[in-house]
Amino acid sequence: MAESIPHIVWMAGADGSTDYFNRRGTDYTGLPRQVNYGWDWVSLVHPADADRARLGWEHATRMGTPFVLSYRIRRWDGEFCWHAFRALPMRNRAGEIVKWIGTADDVQDLRWPCDEMGRVERQTNEFHALLGTVRDGADGGCVHQTDADAIRMQSPRIEISLLGAFGVRVGTNTIDHLSVSSQRLLVFLALHDRVVARLAMAGAMWPESSDQRAGNNLRAALSRLDCRMRLAVQVIPAGLRLAETVSVDLRAGQALAGRLLNSGALPAEADLSPAAVSALSIELLPDCYDDWVVAEAGDWRQLRMSALEVQARLLTASGRLAAAVGAARAAIKVEPLRESAHATLIRVHLAEGNQSEALWVFDHYRTLLDRELGLEPTRALWELVATLRSP
Secondary structure (H helix, E strand, O other): OOOOOEEEEEEEOOOOOOEEEOOOHHHHHOOOOOOOOOOHHHHEEEEOHHHHHHHHHHHHHHHHEEEEEEEEOOOOOHHHHHHHHEEEEEOOOOOOOOEEEEEEOOOOOOOOHHHHHHHHHHOOOOOOOHHEEEEEHHOOOEEEEEEEEHHHOOOOEEEEEEEEOOOOEOEEEEEEOOOOOHHHHHHHHHOOOEEEEEHHHHHOOOOOHHHHHHHHHHHHHOOOOOOHHOOOOEEEEOOEEEEEEEEEEHHHHHHHHHHHOOOOOOOOOOHHHHHHHHHHHHEEEEHHHHHHHHHHHHHHHHHHHHHHHHHHHHHHHOOHHHHHHHHHHHHHOOOOOOOOHHHHHHHHHHHOOOOHHHHHHHHHHHHHHHHOOOOOOHHHHHHHHHHOOOO
16 A cells, blocks of 8 residues: 555654655655665755754654654755655554654645546545554554544645635635635535535535436536645545545534533633624625525524524623623624514613613514514513513
8 A cells, every 4th residue: 555655655663763665755765675774864855954854753753743844855866855744653552652654745846636636635545544553463463553633634724614705724825716616515515514425415406407417517516626625525435525624614603502502511711702702693605595505504593593692691691791782682683583682682781770772672673573574572571671661
């Protein structure tokens, strides 16, 4: 496997002494095929990077922590090119490091040909899976394990925004000018926190097309993803899903709402912050009208209204009345005809001692409800302000 993936693969002993390069590594650097390279690899590093590379590797092997560093190495023709080096320790059952396995990716030109990305990613994932558990019968069944989370550091962090306008960031860079098909594909996967079967996905995204035509559309959308965005999509036999390196703001918002609505748990301070109120105040892709987006937007709307009301009640209980007003008003903005949101705001004003504002909210809601639906507020809402109207 190490000979088939499009990376330099190398191994080292517990002391950091290199003892293996795959053929891609020896062909690229011009090193001979041999059993032990020791620390000769330092001679391949650009003089300006050599000390940093050596000290970084010494620190990783001494502390037993993953090695992640970029520096220039000499190619067989004498030219120096940037590579991203990564290595993970393999440990025995006693927790002792017995070997290091690493890769080196050529980052001089990150724009790999798009038609190669699927093959590259599949082969790389297979090799990383191989690293996850390596069984060596020669040492009595010793199982060497690597940290699965650390293996994921091979890919940059990708952030997808669905709240408000659609957006994508890779690392610190905002990705602009994605095609419409690429955006729809990423949105669909971001809305589904699981593996989605290709047939189900194609049928949902192109409901008016035949199964064959919808499948062709899905394949075409996948092929149009640019190189960076292909890293965001994981293709497995069961279907498609977002890679684990992708975060979605909607999922964070749903988790926030879930914590607030869990009546048995004390809220974290961050869940009552202005940022948390703001996160629950944003619509899900308001300019998108696909049925599968509208349905998810409806679910998000109901969830965040309930969560905002809980935020307002908790903020009121803690004496942060100005912030509670903001949360209650945000809930009303989501659905101006929702009585529970108005009741929450009235209670906040009463806690402030602002009786006139409480009455104004009631009268405004009563007028709106009558004009739009021909209804009157419930008895429970009348009772909230009944004493304020007594002579």
